[in-house]
Amino acid sequence: MSEHVMSSKMYYGIWITLMVLTVVTAAVSFIDLGPFNTIVALSIATFKAILVVLFFMHVKYASEKLTKLVIASALFFLVLLLSLSMIDYLTRYLA
């Protein structure tokens, strides 16, 4: 079993990072960055999600093929959701 490859120190470190990034997101929302408002917020959120998936969900240390298959398919379907929705959003107001 690959359960205990991470020290509790690392868990706390990542937890603190996540908390700090939450504060940053909140703080940034008070500054008007124009078109970058959404980009910055989404980038921070994505980074946090990656941290959670890699460390809290142990994906970084996953060796099982089945686990990798599940992650790959989940990502693939996320891409389908985003890209096919974008076909609508990017062309909705074309004349």
Next chain:
Amino acid sequence: MATAAVSAERENYLNKEYGIRSWLLTTDHKRIALLYLVSITFFFFIGGFMALLIRLELLTPAGDLVLADTYNKLFTMHGQIMVFFFLIPSIPATLGNFLIPMMIGAKDLALPRINLLSWYLYIAGGALMLYAMVEGGVDTGWTFYTPLSTAFSNTHVVEAGLAIFIAGFSSILTGLNFVVTVHRMRAPGLTWSRLPLFVWAHYATSVIQLLGTPVIAITLVLVVLERTLHLGIFDPNLGGDPLLFQHLFWFYSHPAVYIMILPAMGVVSEVLACFSRKRIFGYGAVALSSIGIAVIGFIVWAHHMFVAGISLYSALVFSILTYLVGVPSAIKVFNWTATLYKGSISFATPMLYALGFIGLFTIGGLTGLFLASLGLDVHVTDTYFVIAHFHYIMVGGAVMGYMAGLHFWWPKITGRMYPEWWGRLAALIVFIGFNLTFFPQFILGYMGMPRRYWQYPPEFQILNVMSTAGSTILAVGYLLPMVYFMWSLRYGKVVGDNPWGAAGLEWKTSSPPPTFNFDETPEVTWEAYNYDQIPVPKEAWLEQ
């Protein structure tokens, strides 16, 4: 006489332990399947009762039986209960749960406690749904469209949304369990190419449950948050987009139709092979078409939004992609038909339902292609044509498959046979009642009768009367099995391990099976559906 049979009975999953505790704390997949069976039957009759009230209101052109607001709530909760609390769990959580471990020669699912947890989540969601219902109900339509659900409806949207959110996790856990089980627990020799098509169909279903359900769950949470905290996800005044809700909703809810229909297709494959005494024609194509349906099913969702204001270019793309999903579906129908060719066919009850499935699913599928075409869809969007189309898939397809499976495996589940004559009669009543209910709705829709209306112009009455008459016949067709299944628990003929002479590992263990399914792990050395090697049983229920 019955007592003599019981005392001679060997130990099985039903008589091993008694008492409420032994059921509510069980981790036996077979007992959990029965817990699900009882629970979804309860919700089926609640949802069915609402359908009857809807049909009764539509008997006359005037809105005279219930208030307009009540009518809105009736069709909303009919849809929500039937979709999320009956159809989604129907075959997977009952027959799938019961049979998959046995079909692959395993003692249980890979995660037995997660399995029990999934039932408790289902019950928690169901209880919250019932609470929303008795508190006054929901009126948004089962689709929860924004801005109605977020800004205007003053009914119990939050409770219903959270109920479906919770029930969604029960569905995710069922899917997770099946994926892990099929990968990890197959008996020695049982390669992927030897798996029963029922298992293939459930594997494809599980992929949809795992990857699609989180999307609707979080979307309903967003609706709840927007409603309570006024987030601007869907509200254009705050920079949101109401169509985003429809994208997210249908990303799950179109594939959800395949959560309902794929397991039914799995049942049909098993039943057709058994009652034609033949291997399924094109086994590989039928198996892979399940995966094909699951994947392509995820890239067609915006066909629900052609008139909603999405871009014309994306509508074109989604229209073409929707036609594609007809290919794997047709592969199945053609291969099933070819299986019948030169088969030794007997029209037992499960076979009647399976044949009904093929016909009704084909009508439902072909009318789906009408709706996929951009021009025609404009004419029939939100009319009774759509209602008829999806009821042909969900009731004519999924429920027929469920009934086929329930009859086919009833002797395995209970150790007793249902009365075959009554079974055939009920199957016939269901088929007639179903077509009388829903075929007129195609015509009504084509003539322009909109869905979700409480009154209608008098010229639509004849077809509506036919439909209402059909629905009462259909109700009789569903009540009959309820009665004779209960009757058979006590009075049904006791059967042996394999009363149909069917292939498949589940028939190699006793009926009802022992708690751990097999006394020793079976070793598989044969291909699926080796009917040429299995003698036909000389049983009364197989006689014509």
